[in-house]
Amino acid sequence: MLIRTHAYAAIGPGSPLQPFELDRRRPGSHDVLIDILFCGVCHSDIHQARDEWGGAVFPMVPGHEIIGRVASIGDEVRRWTVGDTVGVGVFVDSCRECEACVAGEEQYCERGMSPTYNGYARDGTTPNHGGYSERIVVDESYVLSMPPGITLDAAAPLLCAGITTYSPIRHFGVRAGEQAAVVGLGGLGHMAVKFLEALGTQVTVLSHSPAKREDAIRLGADDFVVTSEADWLASCDGRFDFIIDTVSATHDYNSYLRALRRDGTMVLVGLPGPSPLEAGPLVNGRRRLAGSMIGGIRETQEMLDFCAEHQIASDIEVIPIQQINDAYERTLRSDVRYRFVIDIESLRGPDRRVAGPVADTAAAR
Numbered sequence: 001m002l003i004r005t006h007a008y009a010a011i012g013p014g015s016p017l018q019p020f021e022l023d024r025r026r027p028g029s030h031d032v033l034i035d036i037l038f039c040g041v042c043h044s045d046i047h048q049a050r051d052e053w054g055g056a057v058f059p060m061v062p063g064h065e066i067i068g069r070v071a072s073i074g075d076e077v078r079r080w081t082v083g084d085t086v087g088v089g090v091f092v093d094s095c096r097e098c099e100a101c102v103a104g105e106e107q108y109c110e111r112g113m114s115p116t117y118n119g120y121a122r123d124g125t126t127p128n129h130g131g132y133s134e135r136i137v138v139d140e141s142y143v144l145s146m147p148p149g150i151t152l153d154a155a156a157p158l159l160c161a162g163i164t165t166y167s168p169i170r171h172f173g174v175r176a177g178e179q180a181a182v183v184g185l186g187g188l189g190h191m192a193v194k195f196l197e198a199l200g201t202q203v204t205v206l207s208h209s210p211a212k213r214e215d216a217i218r219l220g221a222d223d224f225v226v227t228s229e230a231d232w233l234a235s236c237d238g239r240f241d242f243i244i245d246t247v248s249a250t251h252d253y254n255s256y257l258r259a260l261r262r263d264g265t266m267v268l269v270g271l272p273g274p275s276p277l278e279a280g281p282l283v284n285g286r287r288r289l290a291g292s293m294i295g296g297i298r299e300t301q302e303m304l305d306f307c308a309e310h311q312i313a314s315d316i317e318v319i320p321i322q323q324i325n326d327a328y329e330r331t332l333r334s335d336v337r338y339r340f341v342i343d344i345e346s347l348r349g350p351d352r353r354v355a356g357p358v359a360d361t362a363a364a365r
């Protein structure tokens, strides 16, 4: 027997998101049924709902920044009890046997992790559906514990934007006192600023939106440079030990590489289309270019605990799901301060099928 669940879905790559119903499986012996409270809106949701990476699975219920409450558990579940506040991130299963899985880096599973949506369960045929829905069923090993004291709606974006920026900052050993830069002040970028500030680095935001200067400083940045000004590199040439690039749109990597000092590292986490890259800026200065994808379950839990300890959460705009298409448009215009989070209660009332009013961008700020 399946569990009928209200959701919002993209029916095809060109279609706006619309009301949709899906069936969740009954929890198996190791499963947890979670009533979803909040779900963050990641730019990856937009890339995938529009099939910008190819191979998308439709109909698609996006959403991988999920916060909810455990509603029921399978008979062998030991880690969770009914009523626990939990999180679910970008993947809901993996092979559990390969080197990456054994190392706790399930996101790099050699057989492919099972994404929370836009992909399949381990059987390779059952499509997974994400957090723009009333509830989800997840194996207990892929569920995160939300530490007490954390604000639930503002914590939702930690499940993707948080871990995606925390993991490379840790992995590449960024240290207090170093010069760090964040390219793009969006959902990921503003989390990177908060983590780098908490670790005691000197943080500079490199942004193409001059209006974000005040916010950047309030979020913890020490400096703000407008990259749409022709001579921006003059103040940044050879300056940074570490750069994290979160930009979602095609852009020229070469000028950002020139902003690294000798032996500096730039990590790409943004996933735009093809963007220009030359050997020169890497060769000159022995600079390094790397990439990084989300983080494993263990590291995601570590990040959540770090956030609770340092009182870090996301800056959010809460919306009912009926405003999701406007939220996508505003995200594409770099006009979100700094993450939309859907209040999933809006899927439960009798008004759930009613399209919401157009978001008033001025009032929302």
Ligand code: NAP
Residues within 6 Å of the ligand: 041, 042, 043, 044, 045, 047, 160, 161, 164, 183, 184, 185, 186, 187, 188, 189, 206, 207, 208, 209, 212, 246, 247, 248, 249, 250, 251, 268, 269, 270, 271, 272, 292, 293, 294, 331, 332, 334, 336, 338
């Ligand atoms: P977002 O909130 O839309 O932020 C992206 C930021 O990029 C914008 O706020 C803007 O910052 C900058 N930007 C946008 N268009 C630009 C342009 N034409 N030129 C220069 N800068 C531009 O998106 P997000 O949710 O943070 O996601 C960012 C990217 O990371 C997406 O591609 C997403 O798919 C990817 N992602 C990757 C992972 C991973 O595991 N690696 C995980 C999650 C997301 P300014 O206004 O400050 O310039």
Ligand code: ZN
Residues within 6 Å of the ligand: 042, 043, 044, 045, 064, 090, 160, 161
């Ligand atoms: Zn994401």
Ligand code: ZN
Residues within 6 Å of the ligand: 094, 095, 096, 097, 098, 099, 100, 101, 102, 108, 109, 110, 111, 112
């Ligand atoms: Zn694996």
